[in-house]
Structure formats: structure tokens, C-alpha cells
Amino acid sequence: MRINVYPTEEGDVLVRLGRMDLKISKEDASLLKSYLDITNWVEVFLTLDQEAKDKFKDEIMVLISKATIDLTRKEKGLAVQFMKGNYSEYTFQNILRLGWRADPKAVKEIVNKYIG
Secondary structure (H helix, E strand, O other): OOEEEEEOOOOOEEEEEOOEEEEEOHHHHHHHHHHHHHHHHHHHHOOOOHHHHHHHHHHHHHHHHHOOOOOOHHHHHHHHHHHOOOOOHHHHHHHHHHHHHHOHHHHHHHHHHHOO
């Protein structure tokens, strides 16, 4: 599906998804972009070898564990599963979102090392 983004005169953003137009705030557009980036990273991550996945896991878990964000029980459970080597698409995507909440810039740096 083709996605186009246009600024509006009011300072919002018009997102065109195929034939559907959505008018959203700049903040929501930024969040949408980050989620799309995460989705792309997940697809590439799944193709990495086991050693690269393990190194990535170590770095991202250090970032999350040092962060001062509150985790729900579900998020804590996902973190434990990821630490145990459960590299499913769902787990990886949620770990990236946790990292994004902790420090988006640091997550981008870590991802660029492994996924580029």
C-alpha cells in the first residue's frame, strides 16, 4: 500500500493511505512513523543469525533495564521471554517499543549496528 504524507496549513499532517485520507497531529504522525520503522526493523531482525540476535538482545535489555519507565506485568513478561531467547516477531516488536519509550535515539543507534 502506498503511503503519502503532506503538511497542512493548520500545522497538522495529512496521511494518505491508498485512497483513504487521515488528518493527524504532528505528534501522532511522528508516533506512526516510529511504529512503521519498528515494523521494518522486525522483518530484518528475524533474518539475522543467532549470534547477532543475542548481541542485540544484550544491548537492548541493558537500555531498558537502565530506563526509568514503568512496565506492566505483560511487558515484564515479554522482557523475560526475550531475555530467554524467545525472538518471535511479537516479542521483538514489543521490546523495540519498550526501548523506544526509554530512549528513541539509543534504540536507533543499537538497531543501526545490527540492522543498518
